[in-house]
Amino acid sequence: MYQKFIITLDGTLLFGNVFLHRELLPYGDSTCYGGGLWKIDDERKCIILFGRSFDFGLPDFSYLQRVDYSETGYRSYPIFYQRYFATEEVLECVWPR
DSSP: OEEEEEEOTTSEEEEEEESSGGGGSOTTOOOOSOEEEEEEETTTTEEEEESOBTTTBSOOGGGOOEEEOTTTSOTTOOEEEESSTTOTTOOEEEEOO
16 A cells, blocks of 8 residues: 545545555546645655656646545645655645645
């Protein structure tokens, strides 16, 4: 199992521990606005998103409307995207906006 996320068609950022991104899709949906992997950074007190989904591609955060933190347990942590895999110093704020 891997820590993966997707952005659903209704704009929800969903986290999960799954093998495939499609396992996170809500019932009846066959696609989403991309996805990737996630990890908790307790040192910086944030959640870092990175990578992409092989099934659905890079995440498109312009569709993001809400976050479902239930799988993370870290409701108060801000969320950042690490666009360049080797450069963890450069993080783009995703949530809150």
